[in-house]
Amino acid sequence: MQTVIGQTNPVAIFFFLLFVAVTLAITYWAAKRTRTTKEFYAAGRSITGFQNGLALAGDYMSAASFLGIAGLVSTKGYDGLIYSVGWLVGWPIIMFLIAEPLRNLGKYTFADVVAYRLNQRPIRSAAALGSIITVLTYLTAQMVGAGTLIKLMFGLPYEVAVVIVGCLMIAYVLFGGMLATTWVQIIKAVLLLGGATLLVILTLAQFGFNYGELFSQAAQRYGDKFLEPGGLVTNPVDAFSLGLALMFGTAGLPHILMRFYTVPNAKEARKSVFYATGFIGYFYILTFTIGFGAAVLVGQDIIKGIDKGGNMAAPLLAEVLGGNIFLGFLAAVAFATILAVVAGLTLAGASALSHDLYVGVIRKGQSAEKEEVKVAKVATLILGITAIFLGIIFKGQNVAFMVGLAFAVAASANFPALFMSIVWKRFTTKGAVASILTGLVLATVLIILSPTVWVDVFKNPSPIFPLKNPGLISMAAAFIVGIAVSLATREPSAEAKFEEEKLRTYVGIGAE
């Protein structure tokens, strides 16, 4: 087939400019409603559970999961499904263990919860470090992915793409704060779910709306193996370790956790997880279908010919089924997808810098409202520019490990301390700091020594640490160290405050 992918596409540019115009108009509207810290970090807690569910889905479903998973399914078949399942299973964990206590206990960041009974300055320093490392690694991976994908789709130079993405994300967050970010995420989620649904309907129409027909044509063309588990899970320990990192990492991602402060209460927080899980799960089922559709209707040779990783499977399928107009629309949706995710990450990173580090540590909690908003905006600018630089520095590098690292750090440094601070009376400041640092250092060091970096990036013949993702070891160590150090130290003031915390956790008395 002839494809126009990679050429300047007027339809894509039109849809993209339309998206930019609408989102900038929203940012202008939001800017007038973003003056206080509560407005900047938490959209004035004015978002409903349903809206937040969509925004969470928009915050979480990255271009990498849309284009990447559809591509993986189209080239590897069933293994792509195994991979996508791992990205969903953290959401029920957020629901059962984290969402409501987080909303009841905190104000703007998850560090608020960890520091609730404990010594503010050491906790906020450690937790902010965990947040910032998670955000920066995830953000770098997104920026590099953005530059590469936009270059593939629009034929725009890599650096130009990274700068455009960076500037737009800074504009949304800097002027419109959480309110603008939320609406960018909601619009993106609706566009992405709508676009993917349309793509699936058009695909199934080719097979008389019969999944069996789609699968049997895929099996005829690529063999029965295409519908069976292949080489993705060979070492069970490896698969368990990655599974743990994905599951509990999702429950420790600062930009996801932060979204729970945008709803008025714990009940809405709970509702929003239900909607988000539904939307994200539905989306992964769609991408599975899109991947199979692309394998049959486009063909692996053409998909791999354009991009070895298969990233263009979904856009190619759109081109085959809906011509240039649908391709242009989907390319613009992919662009929007990237923007919504990086905006959420930037806001989370900025809040860790301003709310936790500047106000909590440097100003010891004493800071005027106006000053904090100003600092948060400066932090947004610093973080945004850093992200653009990191995107350009890592051009052409293999950054796949960075997503793994972000989830490993989130699961090891952020989640254990957050969870123990909610449920365990004897948890102490020293225990929390030790737990966070253990998780952070172990996750980082072990991933460098793992096959993902030591072999794939540094090209050494064999890894020093055998597992591809260190989640199993680093998360367990963070729990063990946190418990051991807490038991070896005592903090009567923290124990005394536990009753009040417990009441707030379950009933929400005093929640902001």
Add this chain to the structure above:
Amino acid sequence: MSKKSAHEILEDEEFKSLSKQKDTVSLILTLLELFIYFGFISLIAFNKPFLASKLSGAITVGIPIGIGVIVLSWILTGIYVNWANKKYDPMVENVKNKIGG
């Protein structure tokens, strides 16, 4: 609210039963989710032939199971919301009233 009244509420039977029920429900659902996902991973690791066996036509057993993990995860969150709306929220209201009164 003084610290003593917080203490009194914590000793209150109704609060005790509320927090205990919430912990139990959360724990059971979390364990179920872990079982579902790691059960799926274990099947892939230890019993590939089962997942590769044909269900009907070209469709393998693994496809509905994989999709099933996604759907079940969502259903579990629905079960939790349903429980919380019907059972948990009224208990929370009762305890709140006790503090107010």
